[in-house]
Amino acid sequence: MQSEPSTPDHGLPGVERVPTDRLADLLDLGEHYRVVRAATEALCQGLSAEDQCIQSMPDASPTKWHLAHTTWFFENFLLAPRLGFRPFHPSFGYLFNSYYESVGPRYERPRRGLLSRPGIEVIHAYRRHVDQAMGELLEEPLAPESVALVALGINHEQQHQELILTDIAHAFWCNPLRPAYRAGESSIGAQEAEELRWFAWPEGIHAVGTDGSGFSFDNERPRHLAWVPEVELASRLVTCGEYLAFIDEGGYRRPELWLSDGWRTVKERGWAAPLYWELQESGWWQFTPGGMRPVAEAEPVAHVSLYEADAYARWAGARLPSEEEWERAAAGAPVSGNLAEQGRFHPAPAPPARDRPAQLFGDLWEWTRSSYGAYPGYRPAPGALGEYNGKFMCNQMVLRGGSCATPASHLRASYRNFFPPDARWQLSGIRLAKEPTWT
Amino acid sequence: MQSEPSTPDHGLPGVERVPTDRLADLLDLGEHYRVVRAATEALCQGLSAEDQCIQSMPDASPTKWHLAHTTWFFENFLLAPRLGFRPFHPSFGYLFNSYYESVGPRYERPRRGLLSRPGIEVIHAYRRHVDQAMGELLEEPLAPESVALVALGINHEQQHQELILTDIAHAFWCNPLRPAYRAGESSIGAQEAEELRWFAWPEGIHAVGTDGSGFSFDNERPRHLAWVPEVELASRLVTCGEYLAFIDEGGYRRPELWLSDGWRTVKERGWAAPLYWELQESGWWQFTPGGMRPVAEAEPVAHVSLYEADAYARWAGARLPSEEEWERAAAGAPVSGNLAEQGRFHPAPAPPARDRPAQLFGDLWEWTRSSYGAYPGYRPAPGALGEYNGKFMCNQMVLRGGSCATPASHLRASYRNFFPPDARWQLSGIRLAKEPTWT
Amino acid sequence: MQSEPSTPDHGLPGVERVPTDRLADLLDLGEHYRVVRAATEALCQGLSAEDQCIQSMPDASPTKWHLAHTTWFFENFLLAPRLGFRPFHPSFGYLFNSYYESVGPRYERPRRGLLSRPGIEVIHAYRRHVDQAMGELLEEPLAPESVALVALGINHEQQHQELILTDIAHAFWCNPLRPAYRAGESSIGAQEAEELRWFAWPEGIHAVGTDGSGFSFDNERPRHLAWVPEVELASRLVTCGEYLAFIDEGGYRRPELWLSDGWRTVKERGWAAPLYWELQESGWWQFTPGGMRPVAEAEPVAHVSLYEADAYARWAGARLPSEEEWERAAAGAPVSGNLAEQGRFHPAPAPPARDRPAQLFGDLWEWTRSSYGAYPGYRPAPGALGEYNGKFMCNQMVLRGGSCATPASHLRASYRNFFPPDARWQLSGIRLAKEPTWT
């Protein structure tokens, strides 16, 4: 990095202006690129060529497609604009564009599982080819826009790392053989759950959104003020044991606990427990990265939809937190916990909460009551990258905090994840909130 | 009204605590009941028995069903709990319950158009029967809970008055004969549209929700503080002429203007103009209460979805207002304009805006960027009436301000209407907002 | 009738060549027209305007639509080609064309229930208008082609008479009030069912199709030879009592009894009994023209699909007859029995069978194992009337014999009715056949 950034806010979705005193960080961009790309491929070890080809539902994608799409992202946004560029394959732009209308037409999402060709070995050659060219690019002096794009591409790839894990889990769940992703990885902890306590915050004005100290997505910007009411947040995530009580008391059969759309969904899809739970003769079992095993009561309940999280909270006399309430609680907390680096890929019982709630980062994404929308003053980037986040700001709900499949370097207090309220295949869980005045 | 309310906040969804100094208003409750009930029936004049029987889509209901359901509301919530009550017909609770799960099973919504029996004359007998009993009830001293319920029932009936109009419009639109609801009611004004100006507000804390001075729904409560950013609001609604420019410049063919769900909807349903518009040889025509006639450029564009409102705003370099921004602008404004009392039932060109934006009340409901959710501290009422509003707080967007089919006595600045983002058959329109810093 | 037919076989779907010695019959054409038209309207007595407007499923049509469509048939095919013709209403050709692609576009079938306008009184005016013009036409000397068309129109109207009854039955069934079409019309006979016996036929060549002695549809032509195997036919229709045994022995839960498509249909639609049957605390009840009443065991089982008829036959160690086997058995039998003229509109217990099987005509249409197809040498008429029968010769099964809602003058041994194998709302029942060699 030799040239100083001249346009402090260039409007790219992936990066905040880079202050001069953080230029040192950028020297590590090439290393960060290599580490993240390698981490993606490490996730695929143990998966066969067939495993990496299948797609179990329109919302999920084949492993192979994730490997190619993240590569296309670098090829299309970093390499393609360069002089003398030749794409690895003329059809890959069509095959591996996810949703960028501005870039051109694309292969239909629900049919990604039909792409037996290109084979996995061609996909790996594609990765090598782009890694080579990116390696050359990263040795050159880069304009700030390019730095921002590389950082965006790295964070984009980290998002797909988590999707590789959640998508293959769903695919394996659809197979009656219930194959294990990694044998022995998710044994049951023996301990009991920590007692649930409440942490209180007074009402007041709070600054929400990125503090500008590092990478952020455009949907975390601009930082702005919000009036946040007084609230109490639970000291840990809701556990499987607590959720079992909800089930046992007829939670899935009582319409008064549910949002109207939630109740319709419960009936239409026959929901009676979280995704990946199965009632066997010996009780409830659960599908984990290590295969089927009994539900562990001290672990956080995972793979619930917003509808289930909301109904559980109502049953428990509480509610879900807003994203501002959550962010205020997480501000200043270290990004540590049961994250992807642990390699467990399954939520763990909460540690004791001390000066703040436990499990704010890691374990499970926490559903909030906040609909995903634009912050005041939000403007998406011009061009295709403006489609990265902005066009999804309707019919989705915000989740916060990251999961056991999220890399630590990918997270921060202002991070906003989002999914439709009926989504269950993500690593999503429940943190309760309540009004201080409630009994 | 002789007894003083003992429980100031009894939690019913329909009514704020009734202060002692407003008891006089309640003396008029009986009269208000009679006026509103008669207004409902007046809307049906000119409709045949067959007209009042049909249902053009699952979201709409037959006129006859509205007439019966509003009556059932009074029967079920006011009369049924009383000693010696006998329902008018044992099946009407099943047939005319709309969505109250707690009350019991109900007839499927999409099949309401199959109810040729009970005939319209039976429905009128049902109304007479309940009106008679309600008349007796309203002459007695009433507990505050009952007063609140009557007020809720009256406001509920007013909501269905508007639905009667929007539902029959859709039914007539589905008939190739395109019958007029009322001949000659919606002639085209000759004037040109007022020039669009912008009104600015600074950022600051604002109190949002009912001020407690009269009836309100539970979703307007509790009044709470919110930080509202600085914003500019347009002086009037977007006109048909302006919307035509959007169409002419390819608005419905440019994905970059649309939310992702919006663009998918445009393609799946083949949208190319607002609902009720039809391209004829001589240009765009529009279906109105008076039948088909050319689009009038000075009139506000109506029958657009949130998706279209959002896309138009993006095309125009603006955005939609949040509901808090809208409410701040409307606070203190008189509830007057082109409302149901005018009997026009079609939006009119805006009058000049003086000290505040024009058309805040009446003409068209204004889509906001706000997802419909609970205010901080919101708690729905216990029992069936808790289903009135709360269970819909997901996947819907807030509209504000009332329309040309809304009675004046039904509205206030804190009023929150809500519909899914793809709904077009309501009298919905567009008011633009923008960030002051935008060029 | 003064001119002699010059083209003995003019290919119209509705009429065989008219031999000179049968011209006398044609003198009664006008009278026949008036009787049939009046019979249609008599069926609507007791139905309200709303009853006549509703459509309970895409396969059914509103009463009002039947009244108009049969009228349009005469207007379009007889009156429209005449000099100086002016249609009653310019849109009625669009609204009331059923399926004639050659005539022009038409209103979508599933939305016929939305046509509150034209009102029932306008439909009656339309009928009067066309009857007037037809009356004039029928007093003139007619070319044989016109005679054929009038005869076709009359038979077409008779088909819709039966549909009026089956469609309003289905509409009333969808109403939880279960209104009676005609009170008291279908009381339960007290008698027991006649014992089931078998009538045998030897194999041999048989002439199939119209014998040319009167009106026939084009699908009954040309008369041709077929080799018909030896077979035994049951002496009467399967009774409700026999069908109850099939239900009680798990008939709807045993896949080995069903055609593959039938079993899938059973599971998808949750079939567990014939249409219009309902299990109440006191046993099985049935919806009849007189309303709900207990199933009568001696009556023929009605409202079964081909799939159910086939499964029942398999369970009973028998099979369904082919249409040729049926026609051979019915050849020469008088067209008499429980037909529309009885006004019962519900099947009755079989009378004793003497020299041939009972109930061949009337009571219920009998499903055959024969797929509906063209006879050898079949050619549809040129033009729109060629669409009357020919284009449906795929994916439908032949039914024979007429029902209690079919006029006697509409039937003959060669008559071919046809419906898809999953249709249940017609008056369809089961006659068993078996191979003589089966034990």
Added chain:
Amino acid sequence: MQSEPSTPDHGLPGVERVPTDRLADLLDLGEHYRVVRAATEALCQGLSAEDQCIQSMPDASPTKWHLAHTTWFFENFLLAPRLGFRPFHPSFGYLFNSYYESVGPRYERPRRGLLSRPGIEVIHAYRRHVDQAMGELLEEPLAPESVALVALGINHEQQHQELILTDIAHAFWCNPLRPAYRAGESSIGAQEAEELRWFAWPEGIHAVGTDGSGFSFDNERPRHLAWVPEVELASRLVTCGEYLAFIDEGGYRRPELWLSDGWRTVKERGWAAPLYWELQESGWWQFTPGGMRPVAEAEPVAHVSLYEADAYARWAGARLPSEEEWERAAAGAPVSGNLAEQGRFHPAPAPPARDRPAQLFGDLWEWTRSSYGAYPGYRPAPGALGEYNGKFMCNQMVLRGGSCATPASHLRASYRNFFPPDARWQLSGIRLAKEPTWT
């Protein structure tokens, strides 16, 4: 084979009674088994593990699934009843049962493409395991029932050989890369099509169904008499050039040419040409086993539905033959032509027709006008194998003659193939018939 068959007609679907003088043939059963099993695997050469895993539509299955299902057939029906049998894997009965309800529950057909496990190498081990056990079984003296079952299993496997080819073709077609199954296999013949001539047959009684001289399926039995009318059959299949004329003259836009269900299908699916045809700038191209190349006018048109075949015939002033007409024409003809043994897997221009029509066997299955049903006296086998053919005798049409993907040893004049009328991914084509009296 040492024991003589004691029950000449044991009712199995797959085999006619075995006459004593054909016992010699059975000595070759083991060899036949090995040859057919090896031929199946040879078809998979050149397909990757991923290719063999994918499923492009519910009607198709992955290659891997075909490999396993045919193996399961032998394991379940031949090996499982034997003393000491242990299944290769306890779940394979569930995974690889196709449609035998009597055998037990099974994995849902539309999700076969999700089975990344068992991997292809496990499937091959499964085949080896069963081949080993079958080898032992085939060296023992076998009861006639077992001989019949082995023959059935072999013919069953041959049916799946053809499906492997048609299913992988469809899967590759769904891939925008349009991979070739085998490069260079289907070059275009240069020759012009032979002139179309007509062969005539007089009316008369004809014996239909198997003559008992070798293997037959139960649906070809019993042999029976039928009266077959006089008819003329075309000397060859309809060519691509002829079909292009149909397209060019608006064949896909003229409703009068189509069956009603066919026309609805054309509109709903947007059909404008046969499956695998694509309009490029240089004209119509076609997807073949060798990849995309221009349509060859002299080749028979393939991949048309019954609807298209019927519409083409109507346009051409002809009709489709009945299955009896076809069988009479093919009786006595040698089973030779462009069959699977040629390894071309694509239809070829017709050779000159001499004493009978050309292309009766091979090239393409020929749609008939005959609905698939039971022959007089037909009885399916008891037990699970009774499901092989009988339960599909509804809503399907008969095809005759075999295709370029059918092994010669699998065919005979009485062979009945069947598919729904909208199926296009099979190797189906058109042979015209006409009435001699037509001009």
